[in-house]
Amino acid sequence: MESDGMIWEIDDSKPKIEGLDSVGRPDPAYAAALGLLRAPFGRRSLALVCDVALWMLLQLPLWLGAVPLLLKLATGAISPYGFLNHPGFILAVVMASVSSVLSLILLIVQWVQHGRQGRTIGKAIAGIRSVDVRTLERPGVGRVLLRFLIFGASGIVPVLGPALLLSTPTFDPEGRGRGWHDKATGIWLVDARRGLNPYDEKRMRVARKMVKAEPTKGRSTLPSLATHATADAQPAYRPGNRISAGVLGVARPYAANERPEVGLATAAAESVQVETGKPVLGGYRGEPASTPAPILPSMGRPGGMPGPVPTSTPRPQQAPAQAPAPRPAPAARPSPAPQPAPAPLPTQHAPASQPAPAPESHPSPAQRMPAARFGLRLDTGESILVSEPVLLGRNPDATEHPEARPIALTDDSRSLSKTHLLVRPVDGGLEIIDCRSTNGSGLVRAGVEYAVAAGIPVRTVDGDVIRLGDRVASVVRV
Structure with missing residues (x-):
């Protein structure tokens, strides 16, 4: 509505009810996915018998203390004056009052408990709960009262009316066991003993989240941090060299026949060689390489100790974007004074023909x-x-x-x-x-x-x- 340049908006949004189909009807598949089961007919009959038996138990004072005197009045055994002055009249009034008060209290308790917690005493014994078929929550005292009045109205036709109404749950086309009185009031009786208890708020929240968490058939694929198992497989992204400020660039994808070794050992060796100009044999400084250098007999070393032949690590040849500026030659340093070679230990003598034991290979952190x-x-x-x-x-x-x-x-x-x-x-x-x-x-x-x-x-x-x-x-x- 627009008036005098002002726009008034009325928020008529209603809370969204889960478990309804496209036309707003309750979906039985959603309730089944939550774990709700219909109440079996045997236990529904047991709940009804328990409630009726409890009500009849409260009528015992009336039947034992007042009904015999009323029968005498009805059959003409005593006159109305004799009925009022009978010695058992006060006791009959007290017993009838006790039954009436207890019956009224039971009726109110059953009504409120059924509307707010979905159970009567008989339903609690049988493990049955009543819920609103749309929201799967408490039905409310109004719906419960209407359901009771419909059931009472069926007694206009004695025996046959209540029997017909109680048999209608067996003809439910949805298979949820809902009779005419249940469909007229939107109530559904569920099994809280074998299935999910709809009044357990914690488990109902978890069940609803689980149903919403799996709406699709496929599962989402998480990114893998592992190197591809197949050497010929070419990754779609390959990070370039890194510095403390971040990534310098993204290297081009290599062809299958020129892809270099992937791992921290090669990258660390290349970076150290670029800085110092000397070859490095290990993945890290001070750590032995995974592949030992070849051992050859010493040439001119005292004691005939074998030594490794220095090698240089080959790098893939790429055309540089810009020729690096020439570095000034380092200043000549005075050669240190010659020192006498220390005497070899007895445990260090080894025949010249036997090579020294190769260093143990340690896998790089990327391999571990x-x-x-x-x-x-x-x-x-x-x-x-x-x-x-x-x-x-x-x-x-x-x-x-x-x-x-x-x-x-x-x-x-x-x-x-x-x-x-x-x-x-x-x-x-x-x-x-x-x-x-x-x-x-x-x-x-x-x-x-x-x-x-x-x-x-x-x-x-x-x-x-x-x-x-x-x-x-x-x-x-x-």
Whole structure:
């Protein structure tokens, strides 16, 4: 509405109800995905019998103390004057009052409990709950009252009317066991003993998140930090040389026949050789190379000790963008005074024909680091690559697990502990350890949730779902 240059907007947005189809009807598949099951007919009959039996139990004072005197008045055994002056009249009035008051209290309690918590005393005994079929929440006292009035109106036709109404749940085309009185009031009776209890708010939130977290058939692919297993495979991106300020540039992709060795050892050796102009035999300074240099007999060394022949590391020839400026020749340094060679130790004498033992080969850090294979996909859509131990929680403290990398997760419901779960990569999946969290952790496999005891490692595989408080995360293969 626009008036005098002003625009008034009315926010008529309504809360979105999950589990409805395109025309606004409740979808039975959504309720089944949450884990809600219809109440079996046998236990529904048991709940009705329990409620009726409890009501009849409260009528015993009326039947024992007042009904015999009323029967005498009805049959003419005593007159109305004799009825009022009968010695048992006061007792009959008291007993009838007790039954009436107790019946009224029971009726109010059953009505309110059924509307707010979806259960009567009989339904609680049978493990049945009533919910609103659209929202899967409490039905409300108005719907429960209307349902009771419809059931009472069926008694206009004695026996046949109630029997027909109670048999209609068996003819439900949706297979949810809803009778005419249930469909008229929008109520659905579910099994809270074998299925999910809809009044367990924590588990309902987790179930809704799990259903929303898996709407697609495929899984998101996490980026891999490992070198490709096939040597002929050409990566789409290859970072160039790095300095303290960042990446200098992106190198062009090499052809299959000229691709050099990928790893930190070659890059470190080339960088040291460019700085000093001397060849380096190891991946790092002071570390032996993975391939030992050839050992030849010494030429002119005292003691006949064999020594390595210096070699230079070849580099791929590339046309430089600009010729480097010539460096000034270093100033001549005075040669040090000759010093007498120390006497060789007895343990150092070795025949000239035998070569010295080759140094042990040590794999470079790039070769020692295991390739990441699994990760976590959170219910918010975020992905965490678990290539090392990670610590999850609201604000994880890595004091007890110094080797783990802390990752803080957002949690509006504050169901996560400060340090909640430790996740470590293992062969074939992930290993989780609950860090004595307040709301605990769980492992959902094939639709069944298993509790995770605090401090006990539990193995997970691809497709499992991990519950952390009210948050859920799926284990995915990278």
